[in-house]
Amino acid sequence: MASIACSRINAINRLRCSIFQTSYNPTSVRTGAKYLRARLRGPSMVKYYPKEISIAKLIKEFPAMGWVNHAEEQRLQDLANLKARGKGAPKKTKKGEPSRRAKRKRKSG
Amino acid sequence: MHIRTRVLRDIKRRSTVQATEVVRRAYLYVARNQTLSPQIRHQAQLQLNTFPKDTRPATVKNRCTESGRGRGIMSEFGLCRFQFRLKARRSELAGVQKASW
Structure with a gap:
């Protein structure tokens, strides 16, 4: 079998690329095309966990149905009761302000 | 219930990855493209570095x-x-x- 000149093989490759509409890249330069060609992974990633149905979500989705989440109502009412009796959660400290504990220390000391 | 928390964290990561995927891909294309000028590629890489950690698909488990x-x-x-x-x-x-x- 006779050996074929390198230039002829290159010419054939170029012709092949033009026929099959692929890009001719003899030096294998990285064009970043693979990042555009690859499928997007996000849509399948989001679907991994099965969707959860909760009462709170249903109520939020369909406000027109007039459903009431009794457990949540009860929780809010209990919290309001606690607050009325002065047993609510302490206020959050603002940024830069000393904490409640530090303030108390300063008063006593 | 710490196991549930980690699942919620993972769900959040998945949605952030999905939201930023297209833009990230575009930057990746520019940054990895050797036919473009090094300045442009470097700029794209710097932009990629500004994305939060949770936008990378590798953080999803x-x-x-x-x-x-x-x-x-x-x-x-x-x-x-x-x-x-x-x-x-x-x-x-x-x-x-x-x-x-």
Whole structure:
């Protein structure tokens, strides 16, 4: 079998690329095309966990149905009761302000 | 309930990855393209570096869809080994059978 000149093989490759509409890249330069060609992974990633149905979500989705989440109502009412009796959660400290504990220390000391 | 928290964190990561994927891909294309000028590629790489950590797909972890366990996951079923065993014995997994010979 006779050996074929390198230039002829290159010419054939170029012709092949033009026929099959692929890009001719003899030096294998990285064009970043693979990042555009690859499928997007996000849509399948989001679907991994099965969707959860909760009462709170249903109520939020369909406000027109007039459903009431009794457990949540009860929780809010209990919290309001606690607050009325002065047993609510302490206020959050603002940024830069000393904490409640530090303030108390300063008063006593 | 710390296992549930990690699942929620993973769900959040998945949605951020999906939201930023197209833009990230565009920057990746520019940054990895050797036919463009080094300045442009460097700019694109700097932009990529500004994205938060959770936008990278590598931060997403497949956890057990039943128990939220992070290790010993069988990817075909999305279950950890124990949940896989329980479900298989309840014959809830199609085509899975306890071996016996």
